[in-house]
Amino acid sequence: MTILFTLVTVTACSEPTRFRVLSFFLDGVPEPGSKETLDPGKEVEGTPEVAVATPRPMTRYFAHTPYRENRCAGCHSAETGQLVRSIEDGLCLNCHRKLVSDLRFQHGPVAVNDCTTCHHHHTAPFPKLLLQKPVDTCLNCHDKDDLAEGDYHADVATKNCIDCHNPHGGDDKFFLRPGRNKP
Ligand code: HEC
Ligand code: HEC
Ligand code: HEC
Ligand code: HEC
Ligand code: HEC
Numbered sequence: 001m002t003i004l005f006t007l008v009t010v011t012a013c014s015e016p017t018r019f020r021v022l023s024f025f026l027d028g029v030p031e032p033g034s035k036e037t038l039d040p041g042k043e044v045e046g047t048p049e050v051a052v053a054t055p056r057p058m059t060r061y062f063a064h065t066p067y068r069e070n071r072c073a074g075c076h077s078a079e080t081g082q083l084v085r086s087i088e089d090g091l092c093l094n095c096h097r098k099l100v101s102d103l104r105f106q107h108g109p110v111a112v113n114d115c116t117t118c119h120h121h122h123t124a125p126f127p128k129l130l131l132q133k134p135v136d137t138c139l140n141c142h143d144k145d146d147l148a149e150g151d152y153h154a155d156v157a158t159k160n161c162i163d164c165h166n167p168h169g170g171d172d173k174f175f176l177r178p179g180r181n182k183p
Contacts, residue, residue: 061123066095075121087121088113103169109141110168118167134162152180 066074075091077084085091092115093100100110109117118137119129130137138161147153152164161167164180 061125062127062129063123064121064129067122087116100168104171105173105175106169107167107175134160134167137167138162138165 066072072078073084074095075083083091085094090113092113100106103110109115117140118131120131121129123129124131126133132140135157139157144156147156153159164177166175166177169175170177
């Protein structure tokens with residue numbers, strides 16, 4: 001892993017070279033200069049897989065700003081390539097503390113810093129660095145048949161959970177967005 005990272009960093013002198021090296025090791029590195037990687041709502045194919053040692057056809061991905069801007073040192077030690085802090089210890093909060101500090105009630109996985117159960121750290125196939133569509137993300141852990149019964153949960157699989165719920169937490173224990181209280 002360290003060797004791999006060093007190789008990637010050392011060859012970072014030119015963007016096309018880094019791109020070739022990275023795309024060899026990491027599937028889904030955005031094409032340099034590609035604007036499409038940032039267009040919201042683009043159709044995408046395939047699922048994210050990292051550290052595959054075979055080159056694959058390019059898929060469009062959304063890239064995390066510090067990753068896209070080569071600010072690798074925001075998360076990795078420049079010497080060793082190791083993370084400056086583990087995800088469980090709050091790596092993401094180094095830059096996103098405000099996102100959770102203002103929440104009165106925190107969502108279970110957020111409270112234990114399990115950010116990468118929903119997001120990828122580098123690149124992802126869905127906007128907001130999501131690994132899956134929001135509704136599929138939620139249904140990984142919440143069974144749609146077990147949700148409270150009510151009009152607001154009717155045909156739930158076709159609804160977008162995050163229209164009503166903030167995925168990270170909120171002022172009430174159901175993390176409802178303003179105006180989305182039970183009718
Ligand atoms: C926002 C934080 C963040 C930034 C910025 C970042 N990384 Fe990472 N990187 C991670 C995390 C988290 C992992 C997963 C480590 C693990 O699972 O142990 C990782 C893993 C890696 C790996 C191992 C293979 C993999 O994808 O799991 C490589 C190589 C790597 N990063 C290179 C880079 C390079 C090169 C840059 C800059 C262009 C960069 N990273 C920027 C957080 C980041
Ligand atoms: C070194 C600082 C840094 C760290 C550490 C960091 N991020 Fe970010 N992140 C950013 C910046 C900068 C942006 C862009 C913010 C903006 O545009 O307002 C961003 C944006 C995001 C977005 C929104 C993407 C979008 O398309 O709007 C998500 C989701 C995200 N980060 C998740 C994470 C997760 C998960 C981690 C931990 C693995 C993490 N971040 C760690 C700096 C960081
Ligand atoms: C249960 C899944 C889930 C977990 C866990 C999660 N997020 Fe998110 N996150 C989302 C979703 C869904 C969105 C998109 C929200 C939207 O589009 O309104 C999002 C959006 C974001 C954004 C973009 C800004 C915003 O509020 O829309 C950032 C930054 C972010 N998440 C960081 C994090 C960090 C840091 C953690 C861990 C402390 C984390 N997320 C944990 C699902 C999650
Ligand atoms: C990684 C698993 C996981 C994912 C993914 C997940 N949740 Fe949760 N969720 C939990 C856990 C754990 C709790 C806490 C359960 C408890 O306290 O009874 C919780 C609690 C909740 C609650 C509060 C329930 C209550 O009774 O207090 C809501 C609302 C909620 N989640 C909505 C969502 C939405 C919307 C998404 C998608 C953006 C989502 N969850 C994705 C694990 C998850
Ligand atoms: C139209 C708005 C709306 C949508 C869409 C919605 N919810 Fe809810 N949800 C609510 C309301 C309102 C409550 C509070 C119910 C109460 O007060 O008892 C709630 C409560 C919950 C709870 C806590 C009570 C329970 O059922 O265990 C969970 C978990 C939850 N929602 C998950 C989800 C998930 C997952 C999705 C997407 C598949 C989703 N919700 C979509 C409005 C919505």
